[in-house]
Every structure is written in structure tokens, then in C-alpha cells.
Amino acid sequence: MICPPSVPTCRRPGPNPASVHRDQFDFRCLERRLYRARFMEGQPQGPPNSAAMENGTEPDGEERPPGFQETTITEGAARIVFPNANEVFYNPVQEFNRDLTCAVITEFARIQLAAKGIQIKVPGEKDVQKVVVDLSEPKEDKAELKEGANLALEDQPRTAAVGEICEEGLRVLEGLAASGLRSIRFAREVPGLRSVVANDASARAVDLMRRNVQLNEVAHLVQPSQADARMLMYQHQKASERFDVIDLDPYGSPASFLDAAVQAVSEGGLLCVTCTDMAVLAGNSGETCYSKYGAMALKSRACHEMALRTVLHSLDLRANCYQRFVVPLLSISADFYVRVFVRVFTGQAKVKASASKQALVFQCVGCGAFHLQRLGKASAASGGRLKFSAACGPPVAPECEHCGQRHQLGGPMWAEPLHDLEFVGRVLEAVSANPGRFHTAERIRGVLSVITEELPDVPLYYTLDQLSSTIHCNTPSLLQLRSALLHAGFRVSLSHACKNAVKTDAPSSTLWDIMRCWEKECPVKRERLSESSPAFRILSVEPRLQANFTIRDDANPSSRQRGLKRFQANPEANWGPRPRARPGGKAAGETVEERRRLLQNKRKEPVEDPAERAAWLKTFPCKRFKEGTCQQGHQCCYSHSPPSPKATAEATPTDCPEAPSQNPAEPGAATGPGTE
Ligand SMILES: [Zn+2]
Ligand SMILES: [Zn+2]
Incomplete structure (x- = not known):
């Protein structure tokens, strides 16, 4: 874990030791540490030896990193300082992902807090108070008048604004926070939050995060944390300590974090997962996909949707181990990644339905025709209950009925709807009515509009x-x-x-x-x-x-x-x-x-x-x-x-x-x- 001082690119004697600032540490050492700490998955991580880290990387007053510069970027309502030389900290193409996530968590907060009688105040939206006043105006019909009168009699409705701690609000965890950009954006842009834990395994990333949290004046909401994200989530398995929202945005595959994540999210809580290992998910090596997600990927024209369904299958299966199951809210394939937003619920009876929600895919190598084979059968029984039995198959003959070629087998994948269209409609409506809120609002509107037109009950294409x-x-x-x-x-x-x-x-x-x-x-x-x-x-x-x-x-x-x-x-x-x-x-x-x-x-x-x-x-x-x-x-x-x-x-x-x-x-x- 120690960056050897003899590596020439790591440290170099500087000409003016007096001007060296504590913050000007060498970020290439950080890169190396990030690489080791976060990406050598499956290796046991010992307790961080922070003393060694300090000694290994901090300029000691005699040395200065070569050509070191910092850059400040502004995205949404956040300003982030990050090291120039280190591109891993900021990818502008992911702004869409972060905007969309803010939009989704906002709607999730709106629903969750409305149930507790709290209205959220979203920047750019019509003032909540004004809506109440409107209701009591004489032009409204009687029912609404009554409602308005009732509201007027009560205390002012409780509201939650951005940047404020909402005691009954959402507890958010960003497991792999790097610079803290996402967490800071949540704190400054999403109302109705109780706390945001911004976690990273790297001490250097957490240092950077602390600076950014100070810079953005969100220290009351955002708590930087240095831990292996898995260990942190396993420590929050108890129902009272779970997070209402967990966001995982790793480099590459999130697979090794999913077991911990499905246990650490609260009942009905929101799990947001990004996968950038698209080569694996899109069928370049089905066997690697199996080892990570428990499903064979296929090279298919529909590989992007199949990637989403593979990730959902994996999430549901891992949740099933703990009598839990997932309900997708929104599943997006964009640019070079897929992103799923699912709610996680508990229920021994409902978990039984999970097998019938997954399907194998038979795809003809000649003409590409595909057929789905569910893993289980759920049929209606008396009293509105479900009866579970084995599925019958296969759905295809050994040779394709159209072209006579053989079939490849993919999956199992999630064969149920990818989105909750009512929820997507809410996000779409909110973003369309408030286009100034996000830089990528136009694209969010376009993508969500296509999603609302997708046939929800027809997998693949x-x-x-x-x-x-x-x-x-x-x-x-x-x-x-x-x-x-x-x-x-x-x-x-x-x-x-x-x-x-x-x-x-x-x-x-x-x-x-x-x-x-x-x-x-x-x-x-x-x-x-x-x-x-x-x-x-x-x-x-x-x-x-x-x-x-x-x-x-x-x-x-x-x-x-x-x-x-x-x-x-x-x-x-x-x-x-x-x-x-x-x-x-x-x-x-x-x-x-x-x-x-x-x-x-x-x-x-x-x-x-x-x-x-x-x-x-x-x-x-x-x-x-x-x-x-x-x-x-x-x-x-x-x-x-x-x-x-x-x-x-x-x-x-x-x-x-x-x-x-x-x-x-x-x-x-x-x-x-x-x-x-
Ligand atoms: Zn021609
Ligand atoms: Zn065929």
C-alpha cells in the first residue's frame, strides 16, 4: 500500500519548498492506491495503514509533485475540486447519469415524505405554500375549498427544502464516492434528506471529499466515510440502521457489492446501481458475465436491453437469499453503461414468485429469432393466490423453424417489466415542468418519453x-x-x-x-x-x-x-x-x-x-x-x-x-x- 519514494514519477524534488501546500500531494500515488484499494476485488483488505500512506505520499516540505494543478468544475449546484492529472475523478459524460439520479431520488423522496405528511420543496418548482393558498381561493370547487380550509386550520404543512436536514427524511449512502460530487449534489439539490454518507475506500479520496464538502457548505448533511463499501453496508444490515437510498457507481462491475447492498437498503428503499462493464454484459464473454451476474450474456442486437435484464436478475437473485425481492422503477441503457433503479422489499411469500420472473433466451444463430423460457410457472389459484410449479419447455425445436440453424442459450434474465411506468411518468412530468433544474433535462425528457412508449410486457427486440x-x-x-x-x-x-x-x-x-x-x-x-x-x-x-x-x-x-x-x-x-x-x-x-x-x-x-x-x-x-x-x-x-x-x-x-x-x-x- 506504500508508494515507494524511489519511483521517479511519484515525487520529485521541487525548486521552491517553501511554497508547497499540504494539499498538493501527488495524485498519481493516489491513483495507484485507488486502483489497489477499490479494484483488486476479492482480495482481503487489511486495516488501512494511514501512517504509511501519509509517509508515502504527503510532500514533506522538501518535495513537490511535477506540474501539479487542481481544477474546479461546476456541475448542477456543486463545485468540485479535483486533481487535474487524475481523470478518474470526473467524467463529464456521466452528468446525465447524475442529473437523472437527482431527479429519481427527488421523486422517491416526494412519495416517501408525502406519506409522512411532509411536502418537499424542489428548486424551480412552484412554491408549496402557494399551492395551499390556491386551493382556498373561491374559484375552486367545494371539495377543494373544504380541503383548503382544513389545511388552513392546521399548522403550516411541514416542508423539506434542499440543503436542510429533514429529521424524517431519507438516509442516503453513496458507496464509492471518489470526489464526493454525487453526494454533494444530492445534499444541494434533493430535498427531504436526513443524511448522506459519502464513502470511499481510499484515504486520499476521503481527504478530497472533505475539502469538497467544506467548499460546498454541506458538512451538516454529508458525512465522508472511509471504509470498504461492503463492510460498511454489512454493518448496516439491521432494519433500524439501513439506508433508504444506496447509490453504487463503480468503475466496471458492481457485482461484488450487490450482496451487501440488497441487505443494507431499507424496506421499500431505493437501490441505484451503475454497470460500466458493458463488454461483459453485452456478450463478449458470456462466461465472465455468468461469474459476475449468474447469467449467460448473448451477442444479440438487443444486448443493451439484455444487459439491463441481466443486472436485474442478479439483483433479484441476491435479494431472494434474504427473503427479499426487487421491483424495478427505472432501467436505463445510456452511452457506455447501464443504470438500474430498483426498490427492495421483504416477503417470504412474494419471493416464491421470483423464479417465474426470470427467463432463459433461445436465440437462433442464423436469423436471430428469439424465444423466452421462464424458469418457473406461477398460475392463479383459488382465493387470488398464486400456485407455483415447474415450467414446461423448451420453446424451440433443436433447429430454428425459420432458417434451420441452431440456438444459443442465454440468461436467465429478468423477464418482467423494466420500469414502473407510473413512477417514470412522475419523473418525466417533474423534469419537463422544470427544465431549468438540470443541464441534461432535454435528454432526460427524450429518454424517459421513449421509455413510456416501450411495450412494457415484451422483453427484447x-x-x-x-x-x-x-x-x-x-x-x-x-x-x-x-x-x-x-x-x-x-x-x-x-x-x-x-x-x-x-x-x-x-x-x-x-x-x-x-x-x-x-x-x-x-x-x-x-x-x-x-x-x-x-x-x-x-x-x-x-x-x-x-x-x-x-x-x-x-x-x-x-x-x-x-x-x-x-x-x-x-x-x-x-x-x-x-x-x-x-x-x-x-x-x-x-x-x-x-x-x-x-x-x-x-x-x-x-x-x-x-x-x-x-x-x-x-x-x-x-x-x-x-x-x-x-x-x-x-x-x-x-x-x-x-x-x-x-x-x-x-x-x-x-x-x-x-x-x-x-x-x-x-x-x-x-x-x-x-x-x-
Ligand atoms: Zn451500389
Ligand atoms: Zn433462425
Whole structure:
């Protein structure tokens, strides 16, 4: 744990020892310590030897770190000092995550405190007192008049404002607080809090936190704590000592903290968990995903939603060990991470239902068709009770009914709704009515709007380009495909987790029938297809329905019509998760840049899977088509789409060769490096 004084990048004699300030310690030593303390998971951590730390890192008056500078950033209502050289302390891309978390905890506090007769005062919202006055005005109807009169008779309604201690308010724990930014924002922006414990395993991080707490004048609310987050949470298992809100925002996987977290959150309390290990969750190594989350991840077009469901499965399973279970409030896939907000409840009887809430996924390797297999069966019995039994399966034959290929097995994953739509509606309403409260309010509004449109009872989705590239045909516009599904009597929605998602309750057989009809409008040359290919097998069957691609008004989702900011463009060059602090000789910034460039380039390489590769090629405009010399027609592997995205709405299948395909942006435009 001691930073060896002989390491040249660690300390260097400074020219002017008199000017060295106590705060100017070397942050690269801190990086190393953070790395060891927080990220060497699974290793027992001895008691922190703070004396050794002090001796090892603090400038002793003779030495000064090279080129050391501090930076102050402002985010929300917080001002944070952090060391320049150490990027792990601040990732501006995560501002959306922090804004959203403040918005979610605010609504959670509003609900929890309303039950205790306390109204919260949210900055920017209409004054609570004024609402009461309005109620007693003569223009209101009798019932409200009465209510107003009653309120007037009582003492002034109790309120809770930001920055104040609310004795009956929420006890919050931020387990991995680093600079303390999140905790300080809670204290300054979320009303109705009793206390915020900002914990980190690193003594240096806690020092930094103390300074930031002072700087923001929230010492009465925010208590810095230095402990292993797990030990701290295990010490708060007793019902009277639990936290009402636990926020875990680790670098990488939170898996090793979840067992402690599900026990330390109060009854009905809120657990907020970020996972940035998207490569693992999105199926790059299913076996690693299993070891962390108890579920096999699949490489799938729906991998971002599957990541959310994998994390929810893991949380519920761990809660089940202690007769508890989770109820998701909001599950978000954004940028390079997933974030879930769940409430945790206790109930031996209700825990029995958990098996039937999880499902295995059978996904065809040829055409991507997927089928869910619940792990258990819960059926209604007399007296409104549930009867539990074994599930029957499998839902698929050994070979795919559409293309004859085999299936891969993923999961188990959470197969119940990802969100509590009533709660999401509250957050959406509050943020929309008070857009000045958060810097990223516009994006929160866009993402939550799409979420309210998602089919809540239909797990996973297909993508537009996946369907067309599998049979090597032209891509219908999103509106055409959605219209065809609606005409056929099914429901369809987008997903916030994927730009061109087709989430539908139509069975895969109907989807392929619709695509067969689409292909008839602009036929694929059969001689170009191998007889064993999924495309050949699918297209050799006659469709059992007549698809109607005429655009319907209700095919265009409201969030799309209103032009809400639903999917984030890359916010900055070479963006993504900040790498873990790491030991080593190179300057941190340089290494970070190199690594990101590497990742960025890696992403742009064509994928191995032929269908994915075809879809990838289709995203590039055909140069010959532009010059009018392309002889390939719709067989061309490049896109012949005109650049205007507006044209997609008017397109009909009859003008097929020129039919503009929905032009998905460059693969991964909505995601970060290493997410797929
Ligand atoms: Zn198949
Ligand atoms: Zn072409």
C-alpha cells in the first residue's frame, strides 16, 4: 500500500519548498492506491495503514509533485475540486447519469415524505405554500375549498427544502464516492434528506471529499466515510440502521457489492446501481458475465436491453437469499453503461414468485429469432393466490423453424417489466415542468418519453437492419415495418436502448412473413444465395399473410413526431468510460488518449458475422450509385439511400429500387467503444 519514494514519477524534488501546500500531494500515488484499494476485488483488505500512506505520499516540505494543478468544475449546484492529472475523478459524460439520479431520488423522496405528511420543496418548482393558498381561493370547487380550509386550520404543512436536514427524511449512502460530487449534489439539490454518507475506500479520496464538502457548505448533511463499501453496508444490515437510498457507481462491475447492498437498503428503499462493464454484459464473454451476474450474456442486437435484464436478475437473485425481492422503477441503457433503479422489499411469500420472473433466451444463430423460457410457472389459484410449479419447455425445436440453424442459450434474465411506468411518468412530468433544474433535462425528457412508449410486457427486440440483412434485402423504413405490424394486428414500439429497435408482440413467424412480403416487392436473386443460408431457407417459404406497408399515422411514435432528443450523439471525441486509475510510468492523459483511440478504431472494424457485416456495409453510401454508375441495384452491398431522412415517411414499397432505407447511423453511434 506504500508508494515507494524511489519511483521517479511519484515525487520529485521541487525548486521552491517553501511554497508547497499540504494539499498538493501527488495524485498519481493516489491513483495507484485507488486502483489497489477499490479494484483488486476479492482480495482481503487489511486495516488501512494511514501512517504509511501519509509517509508515502504527503510532500514533506522538501518535495513537490511535477506540474501539479487542481481544477474546479461546476456541475448542477456543486463545485468540485479535483486533481487535474487524475481523470478518474470526473467524467463529464456521466452528468446525465447524475442529473437523472437527482431527479429519481427527488421523486422517491416526494412519495416517501408525502406519506409522512411532509411536502418537499424542489428548486424551480412552484412554491408549496402557494399551492395551499390556491386551493382556498373561491374559484375552486367545494371539495377543494373544504380541503383548503382544513389545511388552513392546521399548522403550516411541514416542508423539506434542499440543503436542510429533514429529521424524517431519507438516509442516503453513496458507496464509492471518489470526489464526493454525487453526494454533494444530492445534499444541494434533493430535498427531504436526513443524511448522506459519502464513502470511499481510499484515504486520499476521503481527504478530497472533505475539502469538497467544506467548499460546498454541506458538512451538516454529508458525512465522508472511509471504509470498504461492503463492510460498511454489512454493518448496516439491521432494519433500524439501513439506508433508504444506496447509490453504487463503480468503475466496471458492481457485482461484488450487490450482496451487501440488497441487505443494507431499507424496506421499500431505493437501490441505484451503475454497470460500466458493458463488454461483459453485452456478450463478449458470456462466461465472465455468468461469474459476475449468474447469467449467460448473448451477442444479440438487443444486448443493451439484455444487459439491463441481466443486472436485474442478479439483483433479484441476491435479494431472494434474504427473503427479499426487487421491483424495478427505472432501467436505463445510456452511452457506455447501464443504470438500474430498483426498490427492495421483504416477503417470504412474494419471493416464491421470483423464479417465474426470470427467463432463459433461445436465440437462433442464423436469423436471430428469439424465444423466452421462464424458469418457473406461477398460475392463479383459488382465493387470488398464486400456485407455483415447474415450467414446461423448451420453446424451440433443436433447429430454428425459420432458417434451420441452431440456438444459443442465454440468461436467465429478468423477464418482467423494466420500469414502473407510473413512477417514470412522475419523473418525466417533474423534469419537463422544470427544465431549468438540470443541464441534461432535454435528454432526460427524450429518454424517459421513449421509455413510456416501450411495450412494457415484451422483453427484447429485433432491429430493422437485422431483419433486412438476414435475407439480404432492401431495408424497409421504420414506419413501413411498424405499419405492417400494426396492420397485422400486433403492437410495436421502439426501445430507448437501441435506435432502430423493433419491439413487438408479433411472433417471429409473423415478422418473417412480413419480411417475405417486403422481399417480393424488390426480389432478392436466389442464385446469389447459398441453399443452406438463412436467407435462402426463409425466402423459400411462402408468406402466410399479406403484409400491408401503407404508412399508418399511429406508426410514428409520439416522441419521434415531437422531435425529442431521444438518442445521444457522441458527446466528445474518443469518449467513453474513464479507464481505471492505473499504476505505470506514462502520464495518465497520454495513456487514456491512446487507449481510447485504440478502442475507437477497433469498433470500426467490420464484424465477423456475415449478417452483421452486411448491415455494417449498408450504412455506407455507394459511391457508384452517387455517380449513377452502380449496376448492382438493390443487390448492392452499400446504401443507395438518399441522404434526406424525411423521405422515409413517404416511401412506399412500389418505388422499391429507390426506396430509401432507414439509414442507421454508423454502427455504435449511440453507444460507446467496447459496448458490443
Ligand atoms: Zn433462425
Ligand atoms: Zn451500389
